[in-house]
Amino acid sequence: xxxxxxxxxxxLKGKISVSGSKNSTLPILAASxxxxxxxxxxIPLVKDIFTMVELLNFIGLKTKFNKKKNLVEIKNNEKNxxxxxxxxxxxxxxxxxxxxxxxxxxxxxxxxxxxxGCAIGSRPVNLHLFALKKxxxxxxxxxxxxxxxxxxxxxxxxxxxxxxxxxxTENALLASINAxxxxxxxxxxxxxxxxxxxxxLKKxxxxxxxxxRTITISERKLKKTKIIHEVVFDRIELGTYMIxxxxxxxxxxxxxxxxxxxxxxxxxxxxxxxxxxxxxKTSLTIKSSKNLKKINISxxxxxxxxxxxxxxxxxxxxxxxxxxxxxxxxxENRFMHxxxxxxxxxxxxIKNKTAIIRGPTKLTGAEVMATDLRASVSLVLAGLVAENRxxxxxxxxLDRGYEFIEKKLKGCKAEIKRI
Ligand code: UD1
Numbered sequence: 001x002x003x004x005x006x007x008x009x010x011x012l013k014g015k016i017s018v019s020g021s022k023n024s025t026l027p028i029l030a031a032s033x034x035x036x037x038x039x040x041x042x043i044p045l046v047k048d049i050f051t052m053v054e055l056l057n058f059i060g061l062k063t064k065f066n067k068k069k070n071l072v073e074i075k076n077n078e079k080n081x082x083x084x085x086x087x088x089x090x091x092x093x094x095x096x097x098x099x100x101x102x103x104x105x106x107x108x109x110x111x112x113x114x115x116x117g118c119a120i121g122s123r124p125v126n127l128h129l130f131a132l133k134k135x136x137x138x139x140x141x142x143x144x145x146x147x148x149x150x151x152x153x154x155x156x157x158x159x160x161x162x163x164x165x166x167x168x169t170e171n172a173l174l175a176s177i178n179a180x181x182x183x184x185x186x187x188x189x190x191x192x193x194x195x196x197x198x199x200x201l202k203k204x205x206x207x208x209x210x211x212x213r214t215i216t217i218s219e220r221k222l223k224k225t226k227i228i229h230e231v232v233f234d235r236i237e238l239g240t241y242m243i244x245x246x247x248x249x250x251x252x253x254x255x256x257x258x259x260x261x262x263x264x265x266x267x268x269x270x271x272x273x274x275x276x277x278x279x280x281k282t283s284l285t286i287k288s289s290k291n292l293k294k295i296n297i298s299x300x301x302x303x304x305x306x307x308x309x310x311x312x313x314x315x316x317x318x319x320x321x322x323x324x325x326x327x328x329x330x331x332e333n334r335f336m337h338x339x340x341x342x343x344x345x346x347x348x349x350i351k352n353k354t355a356i357i358r359g360p361t362k363l364t365g366a367e368v369m370a371t372d373l374r375a376s377v378s379l380v381l382a383g384l385v386a387e388n389r390x391x392x393x394x395x396x397x398l399d400r401g402y403e404f405i406e407k408k409l410k411g412c413k414a415e416i417k418r419i
Contacts, residue, residue, distance in 0.1 A: 004392040004406065006383035007415035008365055012248040014412040017256045018238045019044040019403040020070065020231035023095075024193040026052050027170040028200045028231065029074075030098035033059065034106055034177070035204055037226040038074040044234065044403040045070065047396070051093040055085055059099065087113040087144060093400075097125055098167065100148060101174030104137055110148045114141065123331075127161055127168035134159045135175050135183065156181035156219065164189050164301045169215070170197060176217045177206040185215040191302040192262050196232040203227045233258045237402060238284075239266045239309040240377050243316050244409070245286030246275040247385045253412055256283045265305055269297060269313075273320060292320040292360075298327035311337045311378035317357040318346045319385060327354045337375035340368040344382050344390070365390040370397045377402060384414055 020042035029052045032038045043049055045067055053063050053072060060081040064073040083103045090096035094115040103110035115125065129139050129146065135154040140147040156179040161168060166189040173194075176183035188194070190213055198208050198215075205223040209216045238258050245253040260267060260279040267277055267284070274289035295317070299307040307330040317324040318341065328334045335355055338348050343366050347358040365388035370376030376398040383390030392398075395418070398405060406416045 001393070002395055003419055004380065004383070004395050004398075005417050005419060006365070006380065006390045006392070008363075008384055008386040008388065008390060010248070010384070010413055010415050011250050012244060012253050012384070012412040012414060013251055015254045015256060016241050016408050016412055018233045018241070018258050021193055021196070021234040022046055022048055022401050023166075023191075023236070024196040024231050025049055026095040027098050027174075027193065027197045028229065029053065029056060030095070030102050031174055031197060031200055031204070032056065032074045033061065033076065033099060033102035034174070034222060035074070035227050036076055036224045039071060039226065039228045040074070041069075041071045041228070041230040043070050043072055043231055046403050047400045048093045048095065051089060052095060055089045055096055055099065058082060058086065058089060059084070059103075081107065083107045083110045085110075085112040090115050094123060095167070097128060098170055098174065100128065100132065100146065101171040104132065104148055104150055104154065104175050105178045108150050108153060110146075112146045112148070114144050114146060125167070127163070127165045128171040131159050131161070131168055131172035131185070132175055135172070135179055137175070154179040156183040156217070158184045158186070160186040161188065163187075164213075166191050166194065169194055173197065173201065173208070173215065173217065177201055177208070177220070178222065179217070179219060181219055183217040185217070186213065188213050188215050189301055192232055192235060200227070200229045203229060232262075235263050236306060236308045236374075238263060239306070240312050240381070240402075241408070242266065242270060242277075242284065242286055243309070243312045244381055244384060246270055246273070246288050246316055247319060247381060249286050249288050251287065253286050254283055255286065258282060258284065260284055265303055266309065269295060269305065273316070292316070294320050294322035294324045296325040299330050301330070307331055307334060308374050310334060311374045312381055314348070314355060314357060315341065315378050315381040315385065318348075318359045318361050318363060318382075320359045322359065324357045324359065325354055326357070329353065336371040337378045340375075340379055341382055343368060344386055346382070362387065364388055367391040367393065370394040373397050373401045377405070380405065380416075384409070384416075
C-alpha cells in the first residue's frame with residue numbers, strides 16, 4: 001500500500017497550476033449519456049474520474065482517454081446500451097448515482113445501485129428521488145438498487161427542495177432537460193460546478209435559466225452535433241494550495257489557471273487571518289503572515305465556505321494565535337481528521353458540530369492515517385508545517401481527488417515523496 005512521506009517546515013515558493021474540477025467533471029460525464037458525441041477537456045486524472053468513465057463504458061458508451069492532454073472523447077452509438085449502474089462501480093464513487101437522471105431522460109428506465117454511507121456521514125439520496133418522483137418517475141427500492149421508470153417520459157413541474165443538495169440539483173437538472181413543458185427547481189444548490197453543468201447542457205441545446213436559487217428548464221430537442229467543453233478549475237484544490245501558501249509561503253507562491261471571482265469567500269477569509277493575497281484575472285499570489293489572526297467559520301452551501309475545505313482550514317487554525325472555531329453545518333461526521341491532527345500535537349476540542357482549535361501549536365511529524373479525501377489532504381498540510389517526518393497511510397483516498405499532488409508540491413520546494 002502506498003504512503004506519503006513528508007519532511008516538514010520547508011518554505012513553499014514557486015508556481016502551482018490548478019487542475020480541472022473533479023466535482024464538475026463527474027456530473028458532466030453523467031450528462032454525456034444525453035449526447036451523441038462529446039470531447040471533454042481539462043479533466044483531472046484522478047481515481048473518481050476513471051471510475052465514472054468505467055461506468056459510462058459499462059452503460060455502453062465508447063470512451064477514449066487522452067491522458068497526456070487531459071481529455072476524454074465519448075461517443076454514444078446507441079448499441080448494446082445497459083441502463084444499469086452496478087454496485088461495484090457506485091460503491092467507491094457516490095457520484096455514480098448521477099447517471100440516474102440522464103438514463104431516465106434518454107431511455108426512460110434505469111437501475112442504479114444505492115450508494116450507501118461513507119466516512120463523512122450517511123449521505124442519503126432521498127432528495128434525488130423526491131425530485132425524480134415529482135417529475136413523474138416511478139421509483140422502487142429493491143435489493144440495494146433504485147429502479148426508476150418513466151414509460152411516457154418525464155413531465156415538467158415545480159419542485160422546491162426542502163434542503164440544498166448539490167447532487168440532487170444535478171440529478172433533477174439531468175432529468176428535466178427533456179421533460180414535457182417547463183420545470184422550475186427551487187432552493188437549488190448553485191455551486192460553480194452546477195453552473196458548469198448548465199453551460200454544458202446549454203451547448204447540448206437545453207433551455208436553462210438560473211436566477212438566485214431557482215433554475216427554470218424549458219423542453220427542447222437536444223442537438224446531435226459534437227459537444228466540446230472545457231471543465232472549470234477545481235476550486236477545492238485551489239483552496240487547499242492557498243492554505244498551503246498561507247502556512248508556508250514566506251515570500252511568495254503563485255497559483256495559476258484559476259478565476260479568483262469563484263473563490264471570493266475563501267480569499268476574504270484568508271485575508272481576515274492576515275494572509276496576503278494578490279489577485280490577477282487567472283492567478284493568485286500568496287504570502288503568509290507571522291501574526292495570523294483568529295477567525296470563526298461555518299460551512300455553508302456556495303457561495304458560503306465549502307465543507308470540502310474545512311479540514312484544510314483547521315490545519316491553518318492550529319498555527320493561529322488564540323481560539324478559532326469551525327462549525328460543520330453540511331455533514332454530520334466530518335471531523336475524522338481531528339484525532340490524527342491531535343496525534344501531531346494540535347489542540348482541538350469538539351463540541352457537537354463545532355471544533356474549537358487552540359493555537360498556535362507546534363505540530364510534530366507522526367505516522368497518520370487518511371480517512372477520506374479532504375481529511376487526507378489536511379494531513380498533507382499538517383505534515384508540511386510539522387517538524388520532522390510525517391508518514392501518511394491509506395493515500396488512496398487522496399488519489400480520488402488530487403491530481404499529481406506530490407509533483408505539484410515538490411515544484412514549490414516541498415519535501416514530499418510517495419513510496
Ligand atoms: C457534493 C460534492 C462533495 C461536497 C458536497 C457538499 C460532488 C461529486 N461531491 O456531494 O464533495 O462535500 O457536495 O458541498 O460534487 N442530503 C440528503 N439527501 C439527499 C442528498 C443530500 O439529506 O438526497 C444531505 C447530505 O447528507 C448532506 C447535505 O445534504 O448533509 C449536502 O449534501 P450534497 O450537497 O447532496 O452533497 P453531494 O452532492 O453528495
